[in-house]
Amino acid sequence: MDTSRTADDGGGGESTQxxxxxxxxxxxxxxTYPLQARVPPQRQLADEFGVSRDTVQRALARLTEDGLIxxxxxxxxxxxxxxxxxPHPPQSRRPGSASLKPLIEQAxxxxxxxxxxxxxxxxxxxxxxxxxxxLIADEGASAPERLRVRMLLPWTTERLAxxxxxxxEDPRIWERWRAMVRENGxxxxxxxxxxxxxxxETSVDIQHIPMTPQFKLYVINDEHMLFGPYSVLRRTIKxxxxxxxxxxxxxxxxxxxxxxxxxxxxxxxADDRTHDSVFFSSMKDWFSSHWDRWPEVPHTE
Numbered sequence: 581m582d583t584s585r586t587a588d589d590g591g592g593g594e595s596t597q598x599x600x601x602x603x604x605x606x607x608x609x610x611x612t613y614p615l616q617a618r619v620p621p622q623r624q625l626a627d628e629f630g631v632s633r634d635t636v637q638r639a640l641a642r643l644t645e646d647g648l649i650x651x652x653x654x655x656x657x658x659x660x661x662x663x664x665x666x667p668h669p670p671q672s673r674r675p676g677s678a679s680l681k682p683l684i685e686q687a688x689x690x691x692x693x694x695x696x697x698x699x700x701x702x703x704x705x706x707x708x709x710x711x712x713x714x715l716i717a718d719e720g721a722s723a724p725e726r727l728r729v730r731m732l733l734p735w736t737t738e739r740l741a742x743x744x745x746x747x748x749e750d751p752r753i754w755e756r757w758r759a760m761v762r763e764n765g766x767x768x769x770x771x772x773x774x775x776x777x778x779x780x781e782t783s784v785d786i787q788h789i790p791m792t793p794q795f796k797l798y799v800i801n802d803e804h805m806l807f808g809p810y811s812v813l814r815r816t817i818k819x820x821x822x823x824x825x826x827x828x829x830x831x832x833x834x835x836x837x838x839x840x841x842x843x844x845x846x847x848x849x850a851d852d853r854t855h856d857s858v859f860f861s862s863m864k865d866w867f868s869s870h871w872d873r874w875p876e877v878p879h880t881e
Contacts, residue, residue, distance in 0.1 A: 600629050601639040608648060609663045611804065611847055612678045617686045619649060619657040628679070678845035683800050684708045688715075691725045696799040696867050698732040700810070700836065701757070702764040702786075705731070705798070706771070713774050726781040729768075732870055733788050736761055741792040742812060743835040752819040753833045789874045796843070797863060805860050808843040810836035 604625075607613050620628075625636045640657065643649045651657040687693045697705055709729075715721040734740055736758045745753045768784050775782040798806040813835055821829040846856045846863075 596631050597635050597638050597642075600625075600631060600635060601642050603629070604639060604643060605648075605663055607678070608643075608659060610845065612845060613659050613682055614686055615659055615662055616689070617659050617682060619659065620682065621656065678806060678843060680704060680708055680798060680806060680843065681711075683798075683804050683806065684712060687800050687804075688712050688724055689722070690801065692801070693724045693727045694799075694801050695727075695729045696731075696797075696864075696871075697729070698793060698795075698797040698867060698870075700734065700793050700796065701761055702731060702733065702768065703760075704796075705729075706764050706767055709768075709771050713771055713778070716778055716780075717774070723775075723778050723780050727775055727783070729784045730871060731768075731784075731786045732867065733761060733786055734792060735788045735790045738790065741834075742810075743817070743833060746814070746832045746834060750831065752822075753817055753831060753835075756817065756819055787871060787874060789870055797867065798843075799864060799867065802864075803848055805846040805848075805863060806843040807846065807859075807863065812836055 604613075604619075613619055619625075619640075622633045622636045622640070625640075626633045629636065640649065640651075644651065648659065648661050648663065649657050650660050687695070695705070699705065712721075716723045739751065739754045740757070743753050743757050745751075765786060768786070772782050772784045793810065795807060795809045800806075815833060815835055816830040817833045817835065818828040818830050821827040846860050848860045849857045851857060852861065
C-alpha cells in the first residue's frame with residue numbers, strides 16, 4: 581500500500597505523485613522511453629516506484645494532459661512527444677538509473693539490433709531475449725531484420741573471486757555457477773535458432789575471459805549503455821551435500837547481486853566531450869579491447 585503523501589496533502593517536500601511524474605518526465609527526456617516507445621503497464625511502474633497504481637495513474641494522466649503520452653485500448657501507452665531538453669550545467673546532465681527492459685523493447689522496434697554485453701552469468705539478458713522472442717512468435721510483434729549479440733563472460737576453467745564458498749577449498753559454489761553459465765549458453769543457442777526460425781538474421785557469439793567481472797555492461801545499438809557495479813554479499817547457497825547428492829547443504833558463500841542490481845544509464849551524445857559521451861566511448865573501448873585481444877591467447881574452454 582502507498583502510504584506516502586499524495587499530491588493533495590499539505591506540508592512541505594515532494595509528493596509521491598510529483599516524484600513519479602518528475603522521474604517519468606526525466607526518462608522521456610533522457611531516452612529511456614523514446615518517441616513511439618511503449619511505457620510499461622501501470623502495475624509494473626507501481627512496483628518499480630514502490631507506490632500504488634492509483635498514484636501511477638494520476639502521474640500518467642498529467643503526462644497525457646501535456647500531450648507526451650497516449651493510451652489506446654489493446655495497444656497500451658506510447659510516447660507521442662518528447663519533452664524539450666532544458667539547459668543544464670554539465671554535472672546535472674547525467675541520466676540516472678534505468679532498467680534494461682524498455683531499452684531492449686526499443687531496440688527490437690528497429691531493423692537491426694546489436695547488443696554488446698559483459699556480465700557474470702547472462703541470466704538477465706537471456707530473460708529479456710526470451711521475452712522478445714515470445715512477443716514475436718506468440719503475439720505477432722514486428723521482428724527486426726538482424727540481431728547480433730556479443731557477450732563477454734568469465735572463463736569457466738578457473739575459479740573466480742565470486743561466487744565462491746567462504747571456505748576456499750570447497751569448489752561446489754563455483755561448480756554451481758559454472759553449470760549455470762553453461763546452461764545459459766545452451767539456452768542462448770536455442771534462442772538463436774528460434775529467432776532464425778522467425779526469419780531474423782541472428783548471430784550470438786560468446787567469449788570467455790580470465791577475470792571475475794566487477795560490473796555488468798550493456799551496450800545497445802551503439803547508442804544506449806547500462807552500467808552497474810557488482811556489490812559483494814555474504815549469504816548461504818544450497819548445493820548437493822558431499823557424498824549425498826540427493827540432500828542439500830547450505831554453504832556459507834560470497835556472491836553478488838545480479839538480477840535487480842542498480843544500472844546507471846548513459847548515451848552517446850552529439851558532443852563527444854560530455855560526461856556521457858566520454859564514459860560511453862571509454863567503456864566501448866574497454867569492451868572492444870577485451871573482445872579483440874583475448875582470443876589471441878591460447879586457452880581451453
